[in-house]
Amino acid sequence: MKPFEYVAARTIDEAVEALASSKGPAKPLAGGTDLVVQLNEGRITLDRVVDIGRIPELKRVDVDAQGQLRLGAAAPCVDVYSHLNVQRLFPMLVDSASIIGSVQVQSRASIGGNLCNASPSGDSIPTLICLGAQAVIQGPSGRRVVPVEEFCTGPGQTVLQPAELVVEIVVPAPGENEGGKYLRFIPRNEMDIAVVGVGSWIRWEPQSGRITDARIALGAVAPTPVRAPEAEAALIGKEVSWDVIDEASRLAVNAARPISDVRGSAEYRRHLVSVLVRRTLLAALERAGVDVKDLGGEAYAG
Amino acid sequence: MLGKVVVRAVLNGQECEFLADPRQTLLEVLREELHLTGTKEGCGNGNCGACTVIVNGRPVNSCLMLAVQAQDAVIETVEGLARGSKLHPLQQVFLEEAALQCGICTPGFLMAAKALLDVNPDPTEAEVRHYLAGNLCRCTGYDKIVRAVLKAAQVLREESEKAAEVSA
Secondary structure (H helix, E strand, O other): EEEEOEEEEOOOOHHHHHOOOOOOOOEEEEEOOOOHHHHHOOOOOOOEEEEOOOHHHOOOEOOOOOEEEEEOOEEEEEHHOOOOOHHHOHHHHHHHHHHOOHHHOOOOOOHHHHHOOOOOOOOOHHHHHHHOOOEEEEEEEEEEEEEEEEEEEOEEOOOOOOOOOEEEEEEEOOOOOEEEEEEOOOOOOOOOOOOOEEEEEEEEOOOOOEEEEEEEEEEEOOOEEEEHHHHHHHHOOOOOOOHHHHHHHHHHEEEEEOOOOOOHHHHHHHHHHHHHHHHHHHHHHHOOOOHHHHHHOOOOOO | OOEEEEEEEEEOOOEEEEEEEOOOOHHHHHHOOOOOOOOOOOOOOOOOOOOOOEOEEEEHHHHHHHHHHHHOEEEEHHHHHEEEOEHHHHHHHHHHHHOOOOOHHHHHHHHHHHHHHHHHHOOOHHHHHHHHOOOOOOOOHHHHHHHHHHHHHHHHHHHEEEEEHHHH
């Protein structure tokens, strides 16, 4: 490994300054569970590593009185899924944060890091998209806010400009009668990378039984996580039923542009998209307060 | 500057200070600079858990952490488990239950199990299996390890009950 300089930033301003003043490539370091492997294996070469894991505001997990979540970009996954208000208000985020790597990895890996690593299979990204999360970015020219949906531009590629870093992820407060679920398919029970990951989120109206809003985000089937707009449109305005869920799951496949690789063929991935959209929609509806058993035994079995 | 960094930490209950090249992982410093070779390197990329140590109360893969990130940390390694010649209950029960064979994975399993029992003294079998999913064993298999952790949990609970009686 080529020698690099290590800077432990104490504040966000110091971190930006350290990134901006580096003569060669520099990156922020949060937990290090991706970056240290990339450095060790020579996949990236850096002149400077800026440790942001010692900046208190980047480690916080705060749910305010209105229910909005402000997640410091370097807060480890364990702090996210152990947080009682996150468990209560954002169970979908717990779905994701609790399956990234092992408990050892979750002690250090952050949601901000999972996002910035921009893997097409990153388990937190479909969830953040479904929840309407925004990435707060700080750089030499100040702050800007980018919806997570627009953050990733390709495998390992993001909208971040040189010397910019994500400082916070803001997730809006959940409303009434909403629910979301993230599931991935892996051939093992634990410790694997998603063959396909799917997040589904819905809002419904108990009086009419109709779905009033829906978001579906697919992981590991395109260069970045992607929305499934045809499937969402097929849900909105409809009364909750097994047929509507089934139709959405078939339409979601149209948004997938998978490749065939060691984890699965493109055809298999398309099949998984439809299966996981059905399962996540059912679980999301259940979290939103729909009695999904009423939809029929076949539906509940997924 | 590209030089080494002075790192101060508490290691197995003792204050310590070491010089780390920013490129060195915590695993490398533990083994090669501090000569604590109980912690093992397996895969070197966070899949096998052989290098598990406890940092600030949480299990981590020491191969995925730069040594410079351990500034001001409280670090526990397998060398800190025994009290003199008295093995920690986890170590004792791993021996009694034959929960090891070649032994390379054992320090990682012991430290991951300790991290679990520190926060959850009475785990279910499913909780043990889930918590240890980041530790791989290629000889013994997992049943004996899981049984040993459950039994050690019982021993530790009995010890703490006795201690509570004595102090009452």
